[in-house]
Amino acid sequence: MDDRQLDLMLKESFNLDVDDQAHVLDGMEGRVLEKIQPQSLDLMLKESFEIDVQARAHVLEGMEDRVIEQLLEQPAEKTSNRWSLFPRLPQLNLNFAMAGAFAIVIFLVGNMVGDFWGSPFGGPDQDYQGVTFVVAIPEANSVEVVGDFTSWQPQSMTRDDNGVWTLAFDLDPGRYEYAFVIDGQEWKPDPLADEYVKSYNSTNSVRYVSSEGETS
Amino acid sequence: MTMKTVLALVAVVLLAASQAFAFADENDVNNLIDSSSISSAAKGTVAQGFLLGIDQGRLTADTAFSFIQQIENSGGDVADRQTILLTVAQTLLNDTPVEMLINKGGEGLARGLQLNVIATEIVERQQTLLEVKTMLNQKGISIQQQQNGPGFPRVSVDAAVTDIATVLENHVRSGNNPNDGSLLAASLTTMQRDGRITSDLLQTLTSVLTEGELAGIANNISNRL
Structure with missing residues (x-):
């Protein structure tokens, strides 16, 4: 008889024994539970837990001191500055923050500039009209506009490649006196003015601005 | 760049802008008149006139401040400065607009004219304004x-x-x-x-x-x- 045949015989014998004793296992779980009362189960669990706690009691000795010691050893968070008075800002994308801040600055400064050049003699702000002043003086090094709409403070014009100087203003409808100042010295009337008037023994140009458009 | 840096930069820019475009108010005008070189008697009338004009909305405090400052800094004779400021103030006290007077004053200064020339022009034009206003009232x-x-x-x-x-x-x-x-x-x-x-x-x-x-x-x- 070889080993393989022996294994097969033992296996068949084991299966026969199991089959013969299988009836013993039927209903065993129920019979065990009937023997153990609920009170005695609780008692058994409690005793088992107390034994475990007593076995581990030495671990709890000095735990509070050890926890405090560990906390002190950890590095403190950076909260000790004036910004901590305010609620923490969410971690925004700084590009958005920069763009927002820039927009606020532009808005506020724009308002200030707008107020600065607003109507100096009071009254309600009216519908501003874009008015462009144009003069061709190729030989000039600088050309400025002065007028009652600039409080007679010179405003530099921009030169193009052909020597044409331009500058635009937003003006209320009305009548405006002005002149061009060439190279910071010579006052000249505008050849394209609506009319001319004498002022201080010189000539001022006059531009009318209507509510519909640049000039009437 | 942190959020703190961004906020700090915004604050700096706003502060600079507010300084660059600071507006004068009635107190500034009053203080400027008080510290001006004109006589004490004239100061009262000048202050009264300009502050009334500002209050009525005939000119802004900033315009008044700028005009008085320009006249004060013009370097002309004190009598001419006083004539100009008194003329504008009295025009305002007469319930008459001063836009033309301030414009002509500014233009004269921009042209670099003598203050007495500007004073004469302003006094002449004040008469015209008062006559026109009287005619309309009538x-x-x-x-x-x-x-x-x-x-x-x-x-x-x-x-x-x-x-x-x-x-x-x-x-x-x-x-x-x-x-x-x-x-x-x-x-x-x-x-x-x-x-x-x-x-x-x-x-x-x-x-x-x-x-x-x-x-x-x-x-x-x-x-x-």
């Missing part, structure tokens, strides 16, 4: 003192007075004949182009203004020059 054109009350808005009446005075002054100073019959048409055209004058005031002016009365004021201008 025709029942006055400034509305309260909302829905009789009269016209201050801005409109002031614009009409300024426009008519400007036309008459320019006509005479340009060497034209005060009696050439063109003053009424020129005045009405200028006022029609001025967006500040309400249509009902314009209609009233068209019906009550006469060439003869305008010519009378123009002749007075001619006599003063």
Whole structure:
């Protein structure tokens, strides 16, 4: 008889024994539970837990001191500055923050500039009209506009490649006196003015601005 | 760059901008007049006039401050400075617009003229403004003192007075004949182009203004020059 045949015989014998004793296992779980009362189960669990706690009691000795010691050893968070008075800002994308801040600055400064050049003699702000002043003086090094709409403070014009100087203003409808100042010295009337008037023994140009458009 | 840096930069820019475009207020105007070189007696009238004008909305505190400062810094004779400031103040106390006077003052300074030349021009033009304003008042054109009350808005009446005075002054100073019959048409055209004058005031002016009365004021201008 070889080993393989022996294994097969033992296996068949084991299966026969199991089959013969299988009836013993039927209903065993129920019979065990009937023997153990609920009170005695609780008692058994409690005793088992107390034994475990007593076995581990030495671990709890000095735990509070050890926890405090560990906390002190950890590095403190950076909260000790004036910004901590305010609620923490969410971690925004700084590009958005920069763009927002820039927009606020532009808005506020724009308002200030707008107020600065607003109507100096009071009254309600009216519908501003874009008015462009144009003069061709190729030989000039600088050309400025002065007028009652600039409080007679010179405003530099921009030169193009052909020597044409331009500058635009937003003006209320009305009548405006002005002149061009060439190279910071010579006052000249505008050849394209609506009319001319004498002022201080010189000539001022006059531009009318209507509510519909640049000039009437 | 942290959020703190961004906020700090915004604060710095706003502070710089607010300094660059700082507006003067009535206290600044008052303090400037108080520290000016004009006589103590004149200071009271000048302050009273300018502050009334600011309060009525005839000029902004910033414009008043800038004008007084320019005159003070012009380096001219104290008497001329006082004449200019007193003339503007008295015009305001007479419930009359000063836009033309301040513009002519600014223009004279920008042209680098002597202060006495500017003072003379301002006094002459003040007379014209007062005459035009009196003429309109006599025709029942006055400034509305309260909302829905009789009269016209201050801005409109002031614009009409300024426009008519400007036309008459320019006509005479340009060497034209005060009696050439063109003053009424020129005045009405200028006022029609001025967006500040309400249509009902314009209609009233068209019906009550006469060439003869305008010519009378123009002749007075001619006599003063």
